[in-house]
Amino acid sequence: MRRKIIYIIIIAIIVLVLIGGGVYLKTQNQTEISTEKEIVVNENPIVDATKNNTVQKTEVNKISNDPWELIQKIISATKAGNLNDVNSLIYKKCDQSSCEGLLSGMYNILNTLNKTDFVTKWEDSKQMILLTAPKQELVNNNTNYSQSLLFFVKTQTGLEFLMMSYKSLPDLTDSDKDGSPDSTENCSNGNPSCQKTNPSNRDTDGDGWWDGIEKYL
Numbered sequence: 001m002r003r004k005i006i007y008i009i010i011i012a013i014i015v016l017v018l019i020g021g022g023v024y025l026k027t028q029n030q031t032e033i034s035t036e037k038e039i040v041v042n043e044n045p046i047v048d049a050t051k052n053n054t055v056q057k058t059e060v061n062k063i064s065n066d067p068w069e070l071i072q073k074i075i076s077a078t079k080a081g082n083l084n085d086v087n088s089l090i091y092k093k094c095d096q097s098s099c100e101g102l103l104s105g106m107y108n109i110l111n112t113l114n115k116t117d118f119v120t121k122w123e124d125s126k127q128m129i130l131l132t133a134p135k136q137e138l139v140n141n142n143t144n145y146s147q148s149l150l151f152f153v154k155t156q157t158g159l160e161f162l163m164m165s166y167k168s169l170p171d172l173t174d175s176d177k178d179g180s181p182d183s184t185e186n187c188s189n190g191n192p193s194c195q196k197t198n199p200s201n202r203d204t205d206g207d208g209w210w211d212g213i214e215k216y217l
Ligand SMILES: [Ca+2]
Pocket: 174, 175, 176, 177, 178, 179, 180, 181, 182, 185, 199, 211, 212
């Protein structure tokens, strides 16, 4: 009888130990879960911070469809000498060697432009040209007229700057409004390597690019 009681006590002790171990293990699991939750919670600000950085970066590199907003961004980027930013804003990309001296040159030219001088805009779904009104000037005591043109290309990400052009008489007449004067299109400008295009058709070869834009692409 006494031996049975001892067995019962030993079994009871084993059961209590097992139950106690179970409670301990359960507590441990809950602690681990809690720890994991803390990690997840701690990751949220990191994820948010990454998203914020992405938004900020997108805002910085966002290319505008407003040509003057684009010009201002190029002026800022060229002034800072930031080639990467400049390349994100211009159509014909350049590397460090090919852009040597270009940044300061672009800054000096673009920084002198006045938005209000560019009174004419020609554009379609692929390109845009801004033009000043012909301006009277005195050259060697002779009265002449000159005009500045800004060429842009519309890309999938927005407007990109292509180039600036300066024209004067007798190259101001541009019948088809494609950025290439009649004198250039009909090769009456004396250029021996001139290739004729149709001065009455913006897109002589029908590929969507205007004649005045295409030669600079
Ligand atoms: Ca033309």
